[in-house]
Amino acid sequence: MLNKAVVTFQGVAHPWLCDEMGHLNTRNYVGMFDDAMQHFMRTIGHNAAQARKSNIGWADVRHEIDYSSEVPVGALVHIECNVEKLGNKSIRYKQVMYLSDTGEQAAQNLATSVLFDMQNRCAIPLPDNFREKFA
Numbered sequence: 001m002l003n004k005a006v007v008t009f010q011g012v013a014h015p016w017l018c019d020e021m022g023h024l025n026t027r028n029y030v031g032m033f034d035d036a037m038q039h040f041m042r043t044i045g046h047n048a049a050q051a052r053k054s055n056i057g058w059a060d061v062r063h064e065i066d067y068s069s070e071v072p073v074g075a076l077v078h079i080e081c082n083v084e085k086l087g088n089k090s091i092r093y094k095q096v097m098y099l100s101d102t103g104e105q106a107a108q109n110l111a112t113s114v115l116f117d118m119q120n121r122c123a124i125p126l127p128d129n130f131r132e133k134f135a
Contacts, residue, residue: 009036009079024071036079059116076100
């Protein structure tokens with residue numbers, strides 16, 4: 001791993017995010033992980049407002065989620081994220097969701113995203129300032 005994990009998301013398992021069994025629904029884990037990714041990219045030097053003006057964004061190309069503990073209605077959760085690997089055009093990162101009140105791990109997402117030129121529809125090299133964070 002290239003860095004220390006940082007908290008990138010805090011949330012609540014509201015009733016409308018849960019299934020009929022009273023647990024966070026699978027699709028909402030993905031939403032929380034996605035929100036966390038946006039904040040994480042900012043911590044490593046990506047400025048979304050500037051990127052939009054240049055037609056640059058992120059394309060997720062892989063997610064592997066392991067669920068380890070149920071998240072009940074009303075639970076406070078937080079996600080910590082760290083870089084696993086920086087490629088030329090991609091970044092692989094690990095996100096871990098915790099039950100905030102107990103510290104118990106609820107889920108882990110290992111994801112890969114590529115920096116994406118939205119106009120030309122292709123992956124582009126990561127900028128040098130990303131690498132400088134991990135030198």
